[in-house]
Amino acid sequence: MELVKVSNYEEMSKKASDILFDVIKENEKPVIGLATGSTPEGTYQELIKKLNSSDIDQNNITTFNLDEYVGLDKNHEQSYSYYMYEKFFNHVSIPQENIHLLNGKAEFADTEVKAYEEAIDEAGIDVQLLGIGRNGHIAFNEPGTSFDSVTHIVDLTPETIEDNSRFFDELGEVPSKAFTMGLKSIMKADKIVILIYGENKKEALEALLSGEVTVDNPASVLNNHKDVTIIADNAAIGE
Numbered sequence: 001m002e003l004v005k006v007s008n009y010e011e012m013s014k015k016a017s018d019i020l021f022d023v024i025k026e027n028e029k030p031v032i033g034l035a036t037g038s039t040p041e042g043t044y045q046e047l048i049k050k051l052n053s054s055d056i057d058q059n060n061i062t063t064f065n066l067d068e069y070v071g072l073d074k075n076h077e078q079s080y081s082y083y084m085y086e087k088f089f090n091h092v093s094i095p096q097e098n099i100h101l102l103n104g105k106a107e108f109a110d111t112e113v114k115a116y117e118e119a120i121d122e123a124g125i126d127v128q129l130l131g132i133g134r135n136g137h138i139a140f141n142e143p144g145t146s147f148d149s150v151t152h153i154v155d156l157t158p159e160t161i162e163d164n165s166r167f168f169d170e171l172g173e174v175p176s177k178a179f180t181m182g183l184k185s186i187m188k189a190d191k192i193v194i195l196i197y198g199e200n201k202k203e204a205l206e207a208l209l210s211g212e213v214t215v216d217n218p219a220s221v222l223n224n225h226k227d228v229t230i231i232a233d234n235a236a237i238g239e
């Protein structure tokens with residue numbers, strides 16, 4: 001794993017968008033895995049600028065998102081689908097049919113997760129962007145999730161529900177379940193970029209860098225991947 005140290009949010013966003021943009025330029029039909037949360041917002045702003053000021057044919061770009069709350073419609077303001085359109089898709093010209101998002105209102109959850117994993121396998125993700133939870137979760141894979149997990153439904157931990165309640169009017173409104181790509185699905189990507197920003201992610205970064213690989217720390221599976229770039233700021237690093 002390569003650790004790239006940055007001194008502020010802007011630098012992190014620029015570096016992350018550079019990596020994504022390089023992959024987009026290098027591949028005829030780039031497939032990019034996208035994440036939500038507050039950390040990657042700046043990355044999307046930078047990537048929008050790069051894409052729209054280039055002559056790249058965005059018709060060739062395909063995307064997959066990591067996760068979605070179970071029960072939230074795609075037009076619900078706290079759904080990850082809504083987030084992705086607000087922060088990214090509405091500002092670029094990636095064709096609708098190339099955008100893959102899990103459907104929080106899927107009637108048949110088993111069919112939804114199976115079809116999603118099959119689509120990932122068929123497309124093959126060139127680069128996957130990740131954030132991280134304080135407890136080391138990546139996507140919505142909470143501690144204890146099997147490293148062999150593919151796209152599935154999870155029960156969110158009280159810690160994650162509390163962390164994400166800042167986006168909802170009250171704690172009780174935060175869904176308790178989510179669809180998520182599994183750890184194995186994430187590990188299939190050719191390249192992985194993980195953003196770790198802020199003092200509250202210090203322990204998660206420390207645990208990842210310790211090299212200990214354990215299901216108690218979902219992000220630790222990344223130690224087994226051949227091409228991971230961690231972009232972390234001074235506060236997360238503890239400098």
Ligand SMILES: O=P(O)(O)OC[C@H]1O[C@](O)(CO)[C@@H](O)[C@@H]1O
Nearest residue numbers: 036037038039130131132133139
């Ligand atoms: O960037 P944030 O808002 O701290 O979120 C961290 C992580 O939490 C999630 O939003 C899910 O709880 C992940 O998708 C994300 O990687």
